[in-house]
Amino acid sequence: MLPGMSGTTVFRVPGMSCGHCVEAVEDELSAVAGVESASADLETKLVTVRGSALDDASLRAAIAEAGYEAE
Numbered sequence: 001m002l003p004g005m006s007g008t009t010v011f012r013v014p015g016m017s018c019g020h021c022v023e024a025v026e027d028e029l030s031a032v033a034g035v036e037s038a039s040a041d042l043e044t045k046l047v048t049v050r051g052s053a054l055d056d057a058s059l060r061a062a063i064a065e066a067g068y069e070a071e
């Protein structure tokens with residue numbers, strides 16, 4: 001991996017309301033290419049995605065696939 005290619009992206013997903021929402025979002029994001037970890041926080045509604053060469057559109061599409069919208 002090239003230096004500088006690894007990073008963190010944070011999305012706000014206000015529609016998450018319970019643990020199942022969190023799991024659904026994390027599961028979909030984990031399946032995206034380059035994603036090393038995806039962690040959603042129910043209280044802050046923030047989803048933190050870590051990985052390499054993350055593609056913003058792909059991550060947003062995964063969140064949409066889970067049934068939610070990233071702000």
Ligand SMILES: [Cu+2]
Pocket residue numbers: 016017018019020021022
């Ligand atoms: Cu829920």
